[in-house]
Amino acid sequence: xxxxxxxxxxxxxxxCGLKITLDGDTVTDVRGDSDDVFSHGYICPKGAAxxxxxxxxxxxxxxxxxxxxxxFATVSWAEAFERVHAGFNRLWSAQDRTALGVxxxxxxxxxxxGTFYARPLLFALRTPQIxxxxxxxxxxxxxxxxxxxxxxxxxxVPDVDRTDWLLMLGANPLVSNGSLCxxxxxPGRLRAIxxxxxxxICVDPRRSRTAVASDEHIPVRPGGDAFLLLAMVxxxxxxxxxxxxxxxxxxxxxxxxRALAGPWTPGRVHERTGVAPETIRRLALDFAAAEKPTIYGxxxxxxxxxxxxxxxxIDALLVLRGRLDAPGGxxxxxxxxxxxxxxxxxxxxxxxxxxxxSRVRQLPEVRGELPVATLVDxxxxxxxxxxxxxxxxxxxxxxxxxxxxxxxxxxxxxxFMVSVxxxxxxxxxxxxxxxxxxxxxxxxxxxxAFYDLAVRNVAHFSSPALGLPQGQLSEAEILLRLTAIASGxxxxxxxxxxxxEIMERIVxxxxxxxxxxxxxxDVEQLMAKLGARRGPERQLDFKVRCGPYGDHFGxxxxxxxxxxxxxxxxxxxxxxxxxxxxxxxxxxxxxxELCPDPCVAGVNGMAxxxxxxxxxxxxxxxxxxxxxxxxxMHNLQPLVAGKPRCTLYIHPTDAARAGVTEGSSAVVRSRVxxxxxxxxxxxxxxxxxxxxxxxxxxxxxxxxxSVAAAHAGINSNRLTDPxxxxxxxxxxxxxxxxxxxxxx
Numbered sequence: 001x002x003x004x005x006x007x008x009x010x011x012x013x014x015x016c017g018l019k020i021t022l023d024g025d026t027v028t029d030v031r032g033d034s035d036d037v038f039s040h041g042y043i044c045p046k047g048a049a050x051x052x053x054x055x056x057x058x059x060x061x062x063x064x065x066x067x068x069x070x071x072f073a074t075v076s077w078a079e080a081f082e083r084v085h086a087g088f089n090r091l092w093s094a095q096d097r098t099a100l101g102v103x104x105x106x107x108x109x110x111x112x113x114g115t116f117y118a119r120p121l122l123f124a125l126r127t128p129q130i131x132x133x134x135x136x137x138x139x140x141x142x143x144x145x146x147x148x149x150x151x152x153x154x155x156x157v158p159d160v161d162r163t164d165w166l167l168m169l170g171a172n173p174l175v176s177n178g179s180l181c182x183x184x185x186x187p188g189r190l191r192a193i194x195x196x197x198x199x200x201i202c203v204d205p206r207r208s209r210t211a212v213a214s215d216e217h218i219p220v221r222p223g224g225d226a227f228l229l230l231a232m233v234x235x236x237x238x239x240x241x242x243x244x245x246x247x248x249x250x251x252x253x254x255x256x257x258r259a260l261a262g263p264w265t266p267g268r269v270h271e272r273t274g275v276a277p278e279t280i281r282r283l284a285l286d287f288a289a290a291e292k293p294t295i296y297g298x299x300x301x302x303x304x305x306x307x308x309x310x311x312x313x314i315d316a317l318l319v320l321r322g323r324l325d326a327p328g329g330x331x332x333x334x335x336x337x338x339x340x341x342x343x344x345x346x347x348x349x350x351x352x353x354x355x356x357x358s359r360v361r362q363l364p365e366v367r368g369e370l371p372v373a374t375l376v377d378x379x380x381x382x383x384x385x386x387x388x389x390x391x392x393x394x395x396x397x398x399x400x401x402x403x404x405x406x407x408x409x410x411x412x413x414x415x416f417m418v419s420v421x422x423x424x425x426x427x428x429x430x431x432x433x434x435x436x437x438x439x440x441x442x443x444x445x446x447x448x449a450f451y452d453l454a455v456r457n458v459a460h461f462s463s464p465a466l467g468l469p470q471g472q473l474s475e476a477e478i479l480l481r482l483t484a485i486a487s488g489x490x491x492x493x494x495x496x497x498x499x500x501e502i503m504e505r506i507v508x509x510x511x512x513x514x515x516x517x518x519x520x521x522d523v524e525q526l527m528a529k530l531g532a533r534r535g536p537e538r539q540l541d542f543k544v545r546c547g548p549y550g551d552h553f554g555x556x557x558x559x560x561x562x563x564x565x566x567x568x569x570x571x572x573x574x575x576x577x578x579x580x581x582x583x584x585x586x587x588x589x590x591x592x593e594l595c596p597d598p599c600v601a602g603v604n605g606m607a608x609x610x611x612x613x614x615x616x617x618x619x620x621x622x623x624x625x626x627x628x629x630x631x632x633m634h635n636l637q638p639l640v641a642g643k644p645r646c647t648l649y650i651h652p653t654d655a656a657r658a659g660v661t662e663g664s665s666a667v668v669r670s671r672v673x674x675x676x677x678x679x680x681x682x683x684x685x686x687x688x689x690x691x692x693x694x695x696x697x698x699x700x701x702x703x704x705x706s707v708a709a710a711h712a713g714i715n716s717n718r719l720t721d722p723x724x725x726x727x728x729x730x731x732x733x734x735x736x737x738x739x740x741x742x743x744x
Contacts, residue, residue: 027051105395150586170300245322292328371730646713
């Protein structure tokens with residue numbers, strides 16, 4: 001039977017609405033949903049390839065276990081979990097729990113089960129050795145938000161739908177579809193800014209697709225964003241253009257920031273940024289003169305040595321111009337699942353990091369995890385607490401984290417490894433057991449993390465488009481069974497009994513909160529009202545019903561429930577972002593901390609760099625393409641067809657100096673490694689800067705991804721240096737890496 005189902009795309013942060021045509025269990029067509037309240041029919045090549053992902057014959061349909069000869073065999077789920085149970089028990093009987101490391105990949109937050117059940121699993125494992133893709137991505141933004149607003153998840157979203165002046169740094173949303181800024185059809189949104197008389201400026205070392213679509217492109221030296229932004233702060237103070245607006249009484253540290261920015265003139269940062277002083281001054285004054293300006297910084301601003309400072313300075317500029325928490329500036333989303341506390345007063349316990357440190361390099365914990373740049377140190381270095389076993393969930397750190405060859409060697413010597421992953425890939429080939437989750441079409445869809453960052457308050461919920469195939473476990477059940485093993489309940493424990501216990505704890509916590517709309521209510525009655533649902537849908541229903549638009553379990557009869565949300569086929573729109581400050585602030589002072597102590601120390605470090613030796617002749621940056629998402633879509637023929645994408649981009653002047661030509665092969669070397677790849681000579685690159693895309697390098701033995709292997713490319717993380725991190729957040733430095741280029 002042919003039917004058309006609607007759901008949202010699970011493959012990036014844009015959350016576009018899709019119409020999927022099914023002939024039985026076969027996907028015959030995927031198109032954009034023109035009636036979707038948020039995306040209005042927009043779709044990118046990744047969404048159109050969802051059927052190819054669902055039907056990929058190399059996507060695992062059952063658990064694999066490693067034989068003594070190193071090959072893999074398909075086993076039953078019961079046997080797979082027995083092997084996990086035995087492997088963990090062997091480890092824990094010989095060593096303490098710190099001998100287990102955990103790595104969480106980016107796709108974990110693209111589905112409800114990963115978002116809801118990873119935390120109980122980590123709690124049950126009781127190991128401090130937790131790592132994730134966050135520290136090769138956005139951790140600087142979490143850290144700066146924690147210091148400024150009291151919570152690392154309070155990330156302001158640029159109000160691109162109402163702004164009249166948009167400055168983008170280190171962002172290429174026409175390719176990434178937006179990140180830490182959920183906004184389907186970013187190209188259309190940028191065009192709309194220009195149609196209403198606004199201006200779009202792109203600061204980037206490369207003339208990217210986004211730069212071409214902007215009114216102005218300003219090339220910047222990689223790693224120079226914080227220097228540029230601090231000089232803009234200087235100009236606002238020097239020209240008396242600071243106006244905090246309605247937040248004036250709710251900001252601390254204004255005079256301190258004024259003094260800190262005093263020496264940072266546009267002329268002082270010219271050489272480090274490559275941007276003319278008059279251009280920096282004009283940028284700052286145009287920002288001050290615009291009616292509703294905003295700033296958006298993304299991957300390029302985070303994955304550099306001053307990532308946290310750049311993230312902080314973006315928000316500081318918004319505060320100085322009175323555009324934080326203001327329409328057209330940057331505001332905080334209020335999604336349907338958010339905790340609803342309308343009467344809360346400003347202030348809280350604040351936020352701290354460094355509750356523990358890594359064993360080898362003494363790097364501080366941030367948000368419950370350690371910097372992934374030091375995972376290889378913890379694997380290699382012998383002694384008490386050495387990581388001897390690893391659990392990976394939806395991650396491919398061999399391709400995604402610094403110095404892939406060292407990590408490969410370390411993984412090959414582990415005592416035990418388990419992976420929750422749909423592929424036998426570059427990382428999971430080292431696992432003893434692989435537990436594959438189902439296709440995205442076999443699970444419910446609600447974008448919990450991304451609605452926290454959406455440019456409008458919207459929500460969609462989709463039930464699974466297809467039922468679970470016979471013999472397939474849901475991702476929720478896989479993670480619950482691992483949690484049961486970690487909790488000492490054994491491989492045969494009933495996962496749904498554990499799920500009931502988790503749900504009851506969630507309800508107990510909520511009713512004990514005096515500010516909750518269900519404070520003091522009977523836990524058993526609330527559990528009964530949630531009905532027969534289990535798994536992530538039950539948790540989501542509870543959050544939605546307690547949220548800002550919820551029915552509050554009968555207190556608001558017309559309020560939102562998961563059933564009502566699911567009945568809205570094309571989603572629900574709760575309106576534009578609204579002001580939430582000062583009440584939402586969680587800092588100890590109850591104010592926006594404009595100039596946190598660590599940022600002052602970081603700026604002093606910037607000054608030391610300016611006084612040291614000059615920059616490298618060539619530096620490396622990454623890049624993305626619209627058809628890929630890090631390393632996890634290269635086994636789909638529709639997305640890798642055409643010209644090779646894993647190439648070296650280099651400016652004509654630099655190519656001539658290095659002796660490489662269009663179409664030839666070049667050797668690129670850094671302090672830690674080298675790669676050889678084809679050359680593309682292009683004037684889209686800033687002089688002195690070369691670019692290699694992230695996420696490739698599939699030519700390895702033992703993986704089972706034939707399409708990816710046929711378009712292997714090279715692993716750019718053979719060039720990234722684990723020793724080079726943002727000192728404030730621990731984020732890996734993936735941009736601004738000193739390299740040399742020579743003919744192969």
